[in-house]
Amino acid sequence: MSRDFEGKVVLITGAATGIGRATALAFAKRGAKIAIGDVDERANETVQLIEAEGGKAVFFKTDVTNPEQVKALIDNTVSEFGGLHHAFNNAGILPPTKPFVEMTEKDFDSTIAVDLKGVFLALKYELEYMEKSGGGTIVNTASIAGLIADPFMAPYVAAKHGVVGLTKAAGIEYAAKGIRVNGIAPGLVETPMTKNWMDDPEFRKTVVGNIPANRPAKPEEIAEMVVFLSSSGATFAAGHTFVIDGGQTAH
Secondary structure (H helix, E strand, O other), rough: HHHOOOOOOOEOOOOHHHHHHHHHHHHOOOOOOEEEEEEEOHHHHHHHHHHOOOOEEOOOEEEOOHHHHHHHHHHHHHHOOOOOOOEEEEOOOOOOOOOHHHHHHHHHHHHHHHHHHHHHHHHHHHHHHHHHHOEEOOOOOOOOOHHHOOOOOOHHHHHHHHHHHHHHHHHHHHHHHOEEEEEEEEEEEEHHHHHHHHHHHHHHHHOOOOOOOOEEEOOOHHHHHHHHHOOOOHHOOOOOOOEEOOOOOOO
């Protein structure tokens, strides 16, 4: 698998921290050139980490809810590195945790815009390029909240269920065209985005207590599944969302 990515171009949205950064580093260690699309300037740190290890990476500031910026991200990636072989649509946000009736339209709209529309736009322009170039792989970040429901997170649950649906739709449409589209459904992962949850002892105890592995995942553990799904070891996987949750949804 390590030879699969030598000289290949990987585009990752949301790689400033957490799962996205870990995945960028994992691909770079296998010889890939990394393009990052993010609104978070900490993506520059991800680039520096890759370059410090002798890799190649570039950061294009991108709002994934803006179609012109997403199209420019794909165009700029191809212009910079000469192609696009693999993509990881990972950019996402968490809504505030509230009872359903206290969620505002703003809470709903902002979550859907980034977590669902952002994936749709990235898919749209990645697929357009890959169909012309002869194929590729795409992995979308859903969540176990795309398969089950958690309380007080209605917009996130809706968005991630939508990502699972988009993954199925794109997966079956493009499998015969040499483009494999899959998704991942992580459970609880210890990242800057979940820090507030992790810093709450009661919340951490409750949530971790529901995970048979008895701990949250590390971002690197999620990254390895993305790499695998993009590799020659997963050539018949298409249209599915793969759960990585320490057994949380197995019972």
